[in-house]
Amino acid sequence: MSDDLDAWLDANAALLGIPVQPEWRDAIRLHLRLTRDLAGRVMEFPLSDEADPAPIFRA
Amino acid sequence: MTGFAWASAASIAAAVGRGEATASQVIEQTLERIERRDAVLNAFTAVTADRALTRAATAPQGPLAGVPFAVKNLIDIAGLPTLAGSKINREHPPARADATLVARLEAAGAILVGALNMGEYAYDFTGENSHDGASRNPHDPTRMSGGSSGGSGSAVGGGLVPIALGSDTNGSIRVPSSFCGIFGLKPTYGRLSRAGSFPFVSSLDHLGPFARYTADLALAYDAMTGPDADDPTCTHRLDKPAGASLTTGTAGLRIASAAGYFRAGAGPEALAALDHVANALGATRSIELPEVARARAAAYVITTSEGAALHLHRLRTRAQDFDPDVRDRLIAGAMVPSAWVVQAQKFRRWYRDAVLRLFEEVDAIIAPATPCVAPKIGQKTFQLNGEEVPLRPNIGIYTQPISFIGLPVVAVPVPQPGGMPIAVQIITAPWREDVALRIAYDLEARGIARAQQPPE
Numbered sequence: 001m002s003d004d005l006d007a008w009l010d011a012n013a014a015l016l017g018i019p020v021q022p023e024w025r026d027a028i029r030l031h032l033r034l035t036r037d038l039a040g041r042v043m044e045f046p047l048s049d050e051a052d053p054a055p056i057f058r059a
Numbered sequence: 060m061t062g063f064a065w066a067s068a069a070s071i072a073a074a075v076g077r078g079e080a081t082a083s084q085v086i087e088q089t090l091e092r093i094e095r096r097d098a099v100l101n102a103f104t105a106v107t108a109d110r111a112l113t114r115a116a117t118a119p120q121g122p123l124a125g126v127p128f129a130v131k132n133l134i135d136i137a138g139l140p141t142l143a144g145s146k147i148n149r150e151h152p153p154a155r156a157d158a159t160l161v162a163r164l165e166a167a168g169a170i171l172v173g174a175l176n177m178g179e180y181a182y183d184f185t186g187e188n189s190h191d192g193a194s195r196n197p198h199d200p201t202r203m204s205g206g207s208s209g210g211s212g213s214a215v216g217g218g219l220v221p222i223a224l225g226s227d228t229n230g231s232i233r234v235p236s237s238f239c240g241i242f243g244l245k246p247t248y249g250r251l252s253r254a255g256s257f258p259f260v261s262s263l264d265h266l267g268p269f270a271r272y273t274a275d276l277a278l279a280y281d282a283m284t285g286p287d288a289d290d291p292t293c294t295h296r297l298d299k300p301a302g303a304s305l306t307t308g309t310a311g312l313r314i315a316s317a318a319g320y321f322r323a324g325a326g327p328e329a330l331a332a333l334d335h336v337a338n339a340l341g342a343t344r345s346i347e348l349p350e351v352a353r354a355r356a357a358a359y360v361i362t363t364s365e366g367a368a369l370h371l372h373r374l375r376t377r378a379q380d381f382d383p384d385v386r387d388r389l390i391a392g393a394m395v396p397s398a399w400v401v402q403a404q405k406f407r408r409w410y411r412d413a414v415l416r417l418f419e420e421v422d423a424i425i426a427p428a429t430p431c432v433a434p435k436i437g438q439k440t441f442q443l444n445g446e447e448v449p450l451r452p453n454i455g456i457y458t459q460p461i462s463f464i465g466l467p468v469v470a471v472p473v474p475q476p477g478g479m480p481i482a483v484q485i486i487t488a489p490w491r492e493d494v495a496l497r498i499a500y501d502l503e504a505r506g507i508a509r510a511q512q513p514p515e
Contacts, residue, residue, distance in 0.1 A: 012394035017375045024387055031391030034452055035363055038356035039399040045353055045406055053404030054411055054464075055262045 005029045063088050064218035065512050068126040068275040071221065072168065075125035082115040082125030086170055089127040093172065093219050096515070102194045102204075102213035104132050105139055105174040114170050121168030122278055128222040131208050132174040133181060134158045134266070135255035143257035144177040144207070146190045146380045147373055158255030159290070160224055160266055160283050167282035172220060175210030179382040181226055181259040182366055182389065183207040184234050184454035185436075189382040193436045196238060197513040198479055202433040205235035205454075208269070212239035215269045218512065222270050222279050226256065228263045229362055230428075230458025233484060236269060236470035238433035240480025241510045242276050242499060243269045247294075247489045248465025251280075254289035260365040261292070263358070263462060271510035273500040276469070277302045280492065294490075301493040309340060309501045312494065317426035317486075318345035320352055321457055324443045328481045329427040332473035336425055336483045339507040340498065346424055349413040350406075351460045357403035357410070358463040359452070364400045367392030384451060411464040418488040423498055425483055427457050428470045432479035461486055469495040471508035480511060 009028055013020045020028065063071060063085055074080040090108050097103050111127070119125065130136065133143040135154035142148050156162075161171055176194040178185060186209020187193040194209035196202040197217030204213040208225025212235025215223045225232045227245040236243030244267045251266050258264055268279040281300040287293045316337040322330065336342075348354070367374070367389045374393060378386055417424070434441055434450060441450050461468055466489060470482040487495040502508035 008394060013390075016371065016393055018371075018390055018393065019375070019378060020390065021378075024383070024390070027383075027387035028391050030449065031363075031388050031452070032394065034449070035360060035391055035395060038359045039395070039403075041353050041356040042360060042403050042406055043399060045350070045402075045409075047402070047405050047409065051405040052408055053401060054408035055404050 005032050008032060064092055065271070066221065067272045068123060068221040068270065068278055071126050072122060072124045082118055082170060083112065085125045086111045086115040086127060086172065089172055089220065096217060096219060099200050100195050100197060100213045100217045100219070101192050102175055102210040102217065102219060103129065103173045104142060104176050104191055104210070107136065107171055107173050111170050111172045119168040119170065121166070123164060123282060124168035126169045126222060127172045127220045128164055128169050128224070129171065129173045129175050129214055129220045130161060130224040131177050131211050131226055133177060133226060133257040134161060134224055136161065136171065136174055139174060141257050143181065144179040144188055147377050154255070156255065159252040159287050163283045164279065169222065175214055175223060177210055178207035179385040180370060181207040181228055181231055182385050184230065184451060185209070186213070186235065187384070187436060195436070196433045198240060201435055202479070203238055203436055205238035205433060207231040208235050211235060211269050212241060215239070215271060216241045216510065216513065221275055222268055224266060224268055227265045227267060227462060228259045229358060229462055230455035232267050232269065233428045233458045233468060233470040233482065234454055236472065237428035237482035240472040240474065241269055241271055242273055242472065243267065243470040244276050244280055244492065245462060245468045246280065246492050247467045249292045249294045250492065251283050252287035252290040252293045254287050258369065260362050263362060265462065273496060273503045274305060277305050277496050296490060298490060299493070301496045304493050304497055305500045307497060309498055312422045312498065313420065314340045314342040314423045314425065314498070315344040315346035315421045316342045317348060317424050319347045321426045324430045324456060325427050326431045328432050328475050329430055332475065332481050332483050333425060333427050335473060336471070336502060336507060339502060339505060340425070342425060346417060346421065348460065350410055353406065354410045354460040354463050355456055357406045358459040360395060360399050360403045363388065363392030364395040407463065414464060422487065422494055424486045426486060428482035428484045429454060430456060432475065432481050457484065465489065467492045467495055469499040471499045471502055472510050473508055474511045
């Protein structure tokens with residue numbers, strides 16, 4: 001996964017139409033890095049093609 | 060009966076029922092105390108004094124007769140805009156009706172006295188709020204109340220109301236319970252109706268009560284259960300009231316203590332509280348939750364992405380009007396690739412199946428609620444596993460993997476020598492709130508768990 005947090009931020013801000021101010025960028029980059037690292041742990045877990053998601057918990 | 064500040068809801072209802080006090084006396088005293096004490100705690104964003112006094116004058120009856128309560132301001136109160144801690148929602152029209160849970164508590168005789176401060180849009184573990192100011196910790200007003208139901212923790216822990224309602228998506232009932240030293244119940248996902256509340260992450264949102272006594276938690280919970288056609292996620296199950304088995308003790312229950320992940324980052328207070336509870340319950344068995352760090356990561360990814368999707372149009376047009384700490388997290392969340400979210404949802408099923416298998420061997424698992432006692436208001440980082448980490452994303456490391464699969468939890472406060480409380484989670488199988496409440500009641504009866512009255 002790309003380490004270029006600025007490219008990620010700029011592309012998505014433009015795509016989604018979010019007016020990111022320069023003074024917000026440090027905090028957004030921090031959260032992007034954190035989310036990317038956590039998602040990396042989720043993505044490396046092997047699941048079958050047939051695995052069903054569980055978007056709503058049922059006992 | 061004089062002095063309702065630290066009285067239990069049960070004792071207030073009993074006094075009102077026996078005619079030793081009137082609902083009007085209870086409400087007048089409560090409003091007076093809120094007026095005086097909320098200047099310090101900043102727990103309330105609205106006090107519904109006229110409504111409460113009018114209702115008290117009708118002498119309401121029931122198991123919660125005359126008992127004052129207040130609700131996190133993401134829960135609808137007829138006639139008020141539902142803020143959800145935001146500036147933007149202040150422009151919303153007033154709610155036309157009370158939320159289901161407000162109506163159910165009032166049907167049991169309770170009396171609503173106001174709306175409570177919270178972290179903006181519930182994306183918060185601190186209780187801070189740039190629009191309304193931070194709600195403050197009753198044990199030390201320079202410290203956080205915890206979030207996002209910070210006002211709920213502060214109001215109950217500070218003796219302003221005996222019962223409050225909050226919401227918990229990743230820990231927002233359990234974290235303020237821990238920081239403010241009170242009991243909190245996050246029921247099974249789908250147990251209590253969410254109709255008339257402002258959402259955050261639909262597949263993770265729960266509502267539930269806070270109280271200073273387990274018996275009050277059970278009273279409030281039992282008054283609120285039951286199907287609701289206005290909430291499609293609300294269960295149709297009709298289980299026995301939890302109050303019926305509250306005092307039956309813990310003999311025969313198989314209770315294990317969570318190990319590994321749940322001890323790794325825990326500070327000394329969290330470990331001391333956990334071990335104290337484990338010893339008291341004879342929980343000699345340690346248990347590892349499978350892939351729990353990954354579960355927390357998956358809950359994080361789903362939350363930030365779904366939460367951001369909910370608020371995307373506001374981020375595009377009103378970004379300046381958000382609390383900056385919440386805005387920057389939500390903007391990052393809007394940029395999460397969908398494949399990450401889908402994988403997180405698939406992993407969720409795997410994890411749920413694996414954890415449910417554990418409940419074939421145990422009836423309850425105990426774990427810390429927070430890694431530390433309440434940090435100072437304004438603090439941005441804290442020590443976790445010997446590393447300095449951002450505070451907001453990490454206070455919920457022990458609560459997130461549990462709500463991720465909707466398990467019921469009672470957070471029980473364990474007083475600490477330093478004066479700041481911390482809570483332990485009593486986690487049970489789906490729909491077994493009764494077992495978690497029984498264990499909490501037993502711990503409280505034996506003096507192990509206790510909501511301590513803070514000095515004023």
